[in-house]
Amino acid sequence: MATTQELSDFLEQVERRAFKQTVYAVRDDHxxxxxxQDSMLKLAEKYADKQVSEYPMLFQRILQNTTKDFWRRQKVRNLWTTLLSSFSGNAGEEEHDPLDTIDVEDESSNPMVQLEKSQTMVIIEKAIKKLPSRQREAFILRYWEEMDVAETAAVMGCSQGSVKTHCSRAVHALAKALGQHGLSASGILTRE
Amino acid sequence: MKKHQNIKEDVRNSAMIRNLSSDAQLEQDQDTAKNIVSLLNHHAQNLNAKEISSLKLARQIAVDAHLGHAKAPAFNIAGLVGGLFDYVDHHRAAMSSGLAFGAFLIAILVLQPFNHNNTKNSDAFLLGSELPPEAYADKGFNTWLEKGF
Incomplete structure (x- = not known):
């Protein structure tokens, strides 16, 4: 059984990555x-008797499932909202404006001043958010969390072949997105 | 015979070239992924102060929960209630159908006394009970009584 200190160390080690990974999946910081937070709590409460070595896979699985739960709830909420808004007719001020969600380039950022690294980061983040969810999951687990193919397949609940395919497609999509901005895929930090 | 051997060799060579190119592709993919991940890691370590403090708080809550779980593993009413809510949350569709069915049953039970079939019983009860003497003196009542039975 993992001690409280081991759990704390583990969470401290993964929390920032987990947060960024979730932001890419749900596109909302809050x-x-x-x-x-839910995932951390579930790990602490439901898997307190597990060894710390089992935590990385367990935590990733909990994180993926909690994210999927969020999307499911969102889907049901959207369905009800659509149904109710069709009854209420003109929603007035509450009406959703699609322009609100369009990504707008930050005008205050001056390309001459901004570091090339952060520019690249913006491109990568956008490309990761655009990836299909399974490809993003596979890429994050396999390369960012450094899991092997079998572990990634276990967390994702699919075959190892699917993991390889998802990973390959994700890398190619990211490389393509970088290429469109004049960045080479292998040496990201150097402009072509 | 020699031609046959040459074909075999060609096939072997082309398979080897295919494997080499696929390996090179895989290696290139891994290099690209490694570079992207190094940037992602760098970025993840530079969150703003608000995000860092929120994550720290979340971690603290989890650690406290772990501590509480380790200290009192026997019976925890809060955990039980929380578990119940978790169960309900995860089986929302089944719970909703169950609740709807329960409400339907209750509605049937409540409406049962007002059912039309009870009219005869209530008439019999009224007729069986003691009548005031004026009722027997009324001719119309006797006629109605004979017609009714």
Whole structure:
């Protein structure tokens, strides 16, 4: 059984990555915070008797499932909202404006001043958010969490072949997105 | 015979070239992924102060929960209630159908006394009970009574 200190160390080690990974999946910082907190709590409460070596896979699985739960709830909420809004007719001020969600380039950022690294980061983050969810999951687990193919397959609940395919497609999509901005795929930090 | 051997060799060579190119592709993919991940890691370590403090708080809550779990593993009413809510949360569809069915049953039970079939019983009860003497003196009542039975 893992000690409280071991749990604390483990969470400290993974929390920031988990937060960013969740932000890429749900595209909302506050929701991502909630999901990470829920996942931490579930790990602490339900798997207190597990060894610390089992925590990385367990935590990733909990994080993935909590994120999926969020999407399921969101889907049901959206369904009800759509149904109710069709009854209420003109929603007035509450009406959703699609322009609100369009990504707008930050005008205050001056490309001459901004570091090339952060520019690249913006491109990568956008590309990761655009990836299909399974490809993003596979990429994050396999490369960011450094799990092997079998572990990734176990967390994702699919075959090892699917993991390889998802990973390959994700890397190619990211490389393509970088290429579109004049960045080479292998040496990301150097402009072509 | 020699031609046959040459074909075999060609097939072997082309398979080898295919494997080499696939290995090179895999290696290139891994290099790309490694570079992207190094940037992602760098970025994840530079969160803003608010995000860091929120994560710290979340970690503290989890650690406290772990501590509480380790100290009192026997019977925990809060955990039981929480578990119940978790169960309900995860089986929302089944719970909703169950509740709807329960409400339907209750509605049937409540409406049962007002059912139309009870009219005869209530008439019999009224007729069986003691009547005031004026009722027997009324001719119309006797006629109605004979017609009714």
């Amino acid at each position: 929701v991502a915070q909630d999901i990470v």
